[in-house]
Amino acid sequence: MTLTYAILALLVDFPQSGYDLTKSFAGSIGFFWKATHQQIYRELARLEDKQWIHAEAIAQDGRPDKKLYRLSETGRAALMKWIVEPCEMAPVKDELLIKVFVGELVSCTKLLQELERHRQLHQKKLATYLDLEQRFFPQPELLPLARKYRYVTLRQGIRYEQEWLAWCDETIQFLSAEVAVSVEA
Amino acid sequence: MTLTYAILALLVDFPQSGYDLTKSFAGSIGFFWKATHQQIYRELARLEDKQWIHAEAIAQDGRPDKKLYRLSETGRAALMKWIVEPCEMAPVKDELLIKVFVGELVSCTKLLQELERHRQLHQKKLATYLDLEQRFFPQPELLPLARKYRYVTLRQGIRYEQEWLAWCDETIQFLSAEVAVSVEA
DNA sequence: ATTGCTTATGCAATAAATTGCATTTGATCA
DNA sequence: TGATCAAATGCAATTTATTGCATAAGCAAT
Known part of the structure; x- marks a missing residue:
């Protein structure tokens, strides 16, 4: 399961709790792989079972205890093995495109509104990505190797x-031309 | 479930069997929504239950019988209602990007090979799309409305x-620069 | 005081997807 | 004549994902 490795990947740099990971899936790796806290906790339990990660209970003042999960050597090896395996192209799954595909069934104006809304969503996301690029990846050629890899995935987000x-x-x-015509008529 | 509506969408133009639909999911709508024959047959059963589609058994000489499914009025209405509902942006789920994200764990050359492989896969897919564009959508402005909608979804595939x-x-x-450097050293 | 938010974790039930297997009929090919 | 392929459909089991709920502890604000 890919989620397995997405989690391991997030644990490469430093140990994290399930809660931390849930946050991480909102940014960084979350830009190209989503997971809910439920999935994450379940997967963490499995990974601990397999000994790919080790938990350390951290008592906190105030907050409830948290379990910090650390990548084990076995886990790191499993991740490395997975990375070099060839993988498929990501299958596209896009609701909007299905809707557009049979768009003739509904009013063109309605569809245009939805397209405009999505345009704005994408613009917003692009702005976020561009901001990250500026703030965290100035002079990409000078970055240390690991950061370069992070950088190119962000570039993919930007281009996308x-x-x-x-x-x-x-x-x-x-499609606007279409509406114009039907108004004329 | 989106699959529900993907199937309804495929039945808009003409009735199809489960087998036909499986094929259709390899092209057209399948470019942005995948489904296996298992999913399709299960979903067809449900849709018939709901009366959104009606089956007609067709005895064939040679082949086993097939069930031709036709979109009902209720089904068509349900589809129309769904189309105008606003939807989320499609979440990206991409294994390759996870691998690249922590690419520093493995040899850069290995990663470059995989990137090259994907480059070729995308090139091939692009060629397929461009061919479809040329063959089925010449002079897009002159197409009838329904074809225009199909056309713009293909455009999305091309751009993607x-x-x-x-x-x-x-x-x-x-990243090649990186390899060059490490060879120098 | 109580309402609500954030941190932190998880169970249980349902829904959906995947995988492996299984069947029927004919066509094709060695 | 036996093997295998394509058309056509589906069951059953397993794995994954989603959804709703639940808890617990403190903090902040009204």
Whole structure:
């Protein structure tokens, strides 16, 4: 399961609790792999079972105890082995495109509104990514190796959002002509 | 469930059997929503239960019988209702990016090989899409409305693959410098 | 005081996806 | 004549994911 390795990957740099990981899945790796806290806790239990990670209970003043999970040597080895295995291209799963695919069933104006909304969502996400790029990855050539790898995944996010934005623009323009015509008639 | 509506969408133009649908999911809508025959048959049973589709048994000479499923009025209405509901941006789920994210754990050369492989996969897919565009969507402005909608979803596929290709190129170049350095040393 | 938020974890039930197997009929090929 | 492939459908078991709920402890604000 990929989630397994996404978690291991997040534990490479430093140990984290289930709660921490849940947060991490909101940023960094979460930009290309989502997981809920339920999935994470279940998976952590399994990983501990396999001894790929080790838990350390941390008593905290105030907060409830937390379990800090640390990548074990076996876990690190498993991760390394997984990384070099070839993988498939990610299958696309996109609701919006299904809707557009049979868009002729509903009002074009309605669809255009939804496209405009998505345009804005993508623009916002792009802005977030560009901000991260500026703040954390200035002069990418000078970064240490590990940061370079993080950087290129961010670049993928940026390009992806730019692509969507461009498509939304193109499509909105293309379909707007359609509305104009039906108003004329 | 989105699969529900993906199937309904495929039945808009003409009735199809489970087997036909499985094929359709390899092309057209399958470019942005995948489904196995198991999922499809199960979902067809449910949809018939709900009366969103109606089956008609077709005796064939030679082949086993097939059940042709036709979209009902209720089904069509349900589809229309779904289309105009706003939806989320598709969450990205990409194994390759997780691997790259912690790429420093393995040999850079190995990673570059995998990136090159993906570059080729994307190139191939792009070629398929471009071919479809040329063959089925010449002069897009002149297409009837329904075809225009199909067309713009193909455009999204094209742009998506182009984006990936560009990222692979950028990344391979960026990381190649790294290998060059380590060879020098 | 009580309401609500954040940190922190998890159970239980349901829903969905995946995987392996199984069947029927004919066509094709060696 | 036996093997295998394509069309066509489906059951059963397992694995994953989702959803709703639950707890516990402190902090902040009204």
